[in-house]
Amino acid sequence: MKVLKFGGTSVGSVNNINQVISILEDKSKTDKVICVVSAVGGITDKLLNVGYLAQSKNNDYKDAFIAIQRSHIKLIEALIPKKNKEVITYVETKLKALKDLLDGLYLINELSPQTSDKLVSFGELLSSYIIAETMKSRGIHAERKNSQELIVTNSDFTKAEVIYKATNTNIKTYFKSANQDITILPGFVSKSNLGELTTLGRGGSDFTAAIVAAALKVKQLEIWTDVSGMYTANPKLVKHGYPIKRLSYQEAMELSHFGAKVLYPPTVQPALDLNIPIHIKNTLKPDEQGTVISTETETTIVSPVKGITNINDIALLTLQGSGMVGIPGFSKRLFETLAQEKINIIFITQASSEHSICFGIDIKNADLAKTAIDTAFENEISLHKIDPILVEDQLSIIALIGDNMKNFQGISGKMFSTLGKNNINIRAIAQGASERNISAVINKNDVKKALNVLHERFFEVKTKQLNVFIVGIGNVGEKLIDQIAQQYNFLKKKLKIDVRIIGMANSKKMIFNEDGINLNDWTAQFHFAEKSNLQGFFNKVVDINLRNSIFVDITANEGVSNWYDDYLKQSIAVVACNKIACSGTYENYKKLQDLSLSYNTPFLYETNVGAGLPIINTLNNLIASGDKVTSIQAVLSGSLNFVFNNFSDRTNFHDTVKRAQFEGYTEPDPRIDLSGIDVARKILILARENGGSMEIENIDNQSFLTQTNLESSTVDNFYKTLKTEEAHFQKLYASAKANNCQLKYVAEYKNGKAKVGLREIPEGHPFYNLEGKDNIVMFYTERYPEQPLIVKGAGAGADVTASGLFADIIKIGNK
Structure with a gap:
């Protein structure tokens, strides 16, 4: 039968x-x-x-x-x-x-x-x-x-x-x-x-x-429902959840109790008493295997966790007070009071100090429970031996379930560190002596993210999903999107990283798709997009609340950089080619570094110096390995290098700068490059990475521009002054040519001081043959005292800058 x-x-x-x-x-x-x-x-x-x-x-x-x-x-x-x-x-x-x-x-x-x-x-x-x-x-x-x-x-x-x-x-x-x-x-x-x-x-x-x-x-009981068994996690919330082939009775009861709605907990007991297997099947897909619940279970080497589940609409109540310590009977009275009101306790934990008892119940019973408990302990409350019951709502319980978890070390550590890295605050923790269930109380708004990040940690070991939010869709932004689309399959297959772009914004509009924006037609989606604003973009990123979120700033906007601390406080990684944050006040630079450390959230800005070149990374590796950098000499402006490599007595300076801007080597406002402030910012960042606490005002900026150039009020006016001051620039070129030198805009850092300015570089110097838009950095250290460690390559351009941003994103994925 x-x-x-x-x-x-x-x-x-x-x-x-x-x-x-x-x-x-x-x-x-x-x-x-x-x-x-x-x-x-x-x-x-x-x-x-x-x-x-x-x-x-x-x-x-x-x-x-x-x-x-x-x-x-x-x-x-x-x-x-x-x-x-x-x-x-x-x-x-x-x-x-x-x-x-x-x-x-x-x-x-x-x-x-x-x-x-x-x-x-x-x-x-x-x-x-x-x-x-x-x-x-x-x-x-x-x-x-x-x-x-x-x-x-x-x-x-x-x-x-x-x-x-x-x-x-x-x-x-x-x-x-x-x-x-x-x-x-x-x-x-x-x-x-x-x-x-x-x-x-x-x-x-x-x-x-x-x-x-x-x-x-x-011989067997079959439960037919609308899903193909009990899943590793709720498939409505975790798209990568999949049916569990076999579960023990105890695992099934734990999963059922903690929200797996395909099975009602008391169902298991009559079958368990007689060892009758329970087979959960999908009515609409009867040929699928489903889940078998019996005395037998299966354990994989990959993870002893069998499922991750949750209960929503939880209220957390805390009875606490110094009068509880060492006094027997408080727990008995508390639980008898709840039992008399027919209130079921879902979750319970007590500190070893006996100072408090914390328990979770259904939110609909919270008011009744508070009234009953405050009445039962009215005398103790009036004598200030204990506090009135504390009620917290808007909470949920998440739980890891698995018979064999007790035989694997570090499960709790992995669970809590994974939640912490994604800014999921844990309000309370409980674990039974059987170690079959590890439970945590969290904010209900974090449930979806928590389930997904834990599922990724314990069941999707081979693939890590990165959720990217980009502000700044100009030349560099478009190149980055193209590179992500081009490398998507490679990254997923070879590096086990699933990079999805969830949000994009330019100065006018912003678009979002929680499942990932289709990168084949993303430009068309901007036609119907909502109006862009930084507060709205931040709110949306926080509301979507996805694991492994990364905010990418591809602007030169100070307003955007002012939001970095807000993202870091939400445990959202920041990747930036915008130099303003790291070259602003030292106080702000230090604050961002501290936030990154405090929230264990990456703040990466390799492209601040040298576009896609690993300059900051090389410097940090030298310092981390115990080396001491004694001086830095560098050509850090691809745009200025391009300009002086193409300027001569057969061209004019105005046209050369125009060409550099047209080909995307300068900022939209070329005065930022030509005034030397961009190079000053870069050497300042390197100085700070080396431990210096200097400000931009401490950089000796020896400008090659004339006073007329510097006093120009607009970009158009600036270009006009380049024409009127052509003789000045030709004089600079003539001097270098007469000395058999090349003009290079050089940044130097030594003995805690930094300066930038145009230099005549003699033949034979490493800077002399620097071509096109290339950058070069020479690190003199205790280990490299005479022959410096050199990083050289393209230091400007949309492609290489985008690749530097992409490398930072991948670095976060590999962390």
Whole structure:
């Protein structure tokens, strides 16, 4: 004999019911089948709601009843031939009884637990009847048996306790003589030993199936639902979650208790007592393997964690006070008070100091619990021995589940460090001595991120997802997007990094897609985008709340750089080619470094100096390895190097600068490059990375521009002054040529001092043959005292700057 249970979704539509019937027919070919069914999907909630409306004297209960009536009549009309009028008559009679009950509730203005049980029982009684009659109408040998005639309980309404001796006798007696191929049983419903209608509690249809399976000692119990088993994490929140092939009974109960809704926790116990395997299957995908729950389990070397789950809408209550220390009986009184109010405790932890007891309950019971506890401890509170109960809401519990976690070291550490790195604050922690469950209370807004980041840590070891938010979609931004799109498959396959761009913004508009922006047509999406603003962009990044988030600044805007500290405080990594933050005040530079360290969040800005060249990284590696940098000599402006490599007595300075700007080697305002301030910022950043605490004013900036150039008020006016001052620039070139030298704009740092300026570089010097837009940096250190460590290469241009930003993003992914 086989026992199958189908949930509300499985019987929630005509197509689904037909699928259920198909499964039952196939199963009945080899053995007799008992099928337990839930109410039609959503009906139980609707019955509770319509009862509440009637009790509240809200006339809307009539419309709510009509909706319930209509949904059942439509099912009959679609499933059963019209000639079977007796089916409609029977259902209409049952529905009239429901309407009479509701009218009574409206009149007496009271909905007792006993009446509530009678009210909600209509759901299963109707669904089971309709399914059984549908099968009969198709010539299938099926009968419906009312579970209220089989399952005997006490009178604890809404969640009655089963009297197993009488129940087992009834089930065995009935099925011993039943000769139909398929028996349909309504789940959830029962009857007390006094003949009162009772229910087994929400999720009780699973329980009904387990009771029947245990009474008949079947070889396996099948639970059919709308998912393909119990998942490693809720697939609605974690897209990479996947079905678990095998679970132990204990693991299944833990997962069920902590929110895995495909199984009702008490279901497991009758099956566990007799070692009856439970097979969870997908009604809509019957060929998929599903999950088997039994005494056997499977453990992978990759992770001993079997699942990650959560409970939402939790209130955390704390009883604390110095008067609790060393005084016995506080816990007893506390829990007795909650028990008297029938409040279930979901989570509990107590500090070893005995100064406080912290426990989690359903948020709907929070006010009742506070009132009851404050009343019970009124005397102690008045004497200031303990504080009034503290209630915190907007919380959820997340839990790691696995039988074998106790045999693996560091599971808790991995869990909490992973949450911490993603700015997920833990309010309370609990772990049983069995080490099968590690639970933590967190803000409910962090649940999705927490589940995903933990799933990635314990189940997706090979792939790390990076969620990127870009501000500044100019030449460099477009190149970065192209590079990410081009390398996406390579990174995922070779480096196990999944880089997704979630948000983009230019100066006018911004777009977001939590699942990742399609990089094949991202420009078109800006046509319908919302207006861009920095506050709105930040708020959206925080609200989306994704793991491993990275903010990328590809602007030269001070306003954007002012947001870095806000991102770091949210544990959102910052990658920037914008030099303003690191070359502003030393106080701000130090604050960002400290925030990065405090929140364990990367702040990377390799492209601040030398675009894609590993200049900052090389300097940091020298220092980290114990070397001491004694001086730095560098050509750090690709734009100025391009200008002086192309300027001669056969060209004019104005046209050369124009060409550099056209080819993207200068800032939009070329005065930033030509004034030397850009180079000054770069050597300042290197000085600070080397431990210096200097300000930009401490840099000796020896400008080669004339006073007229420097006093220009606009970019256009600046270009005009370049023409009028052409003789000045030709004089500079002539002097260098006469001395057989090349003009290079050089930055120097030595003995805690820095300067920048135009220099005549003689032949044979490493700077002499520096071509095009290239940069070069020479590090003189204690290990490289005479022959410096040299970093040389392209130091400007959209492609190389984008590649430097991309390298920083990948570096975060590899961390």
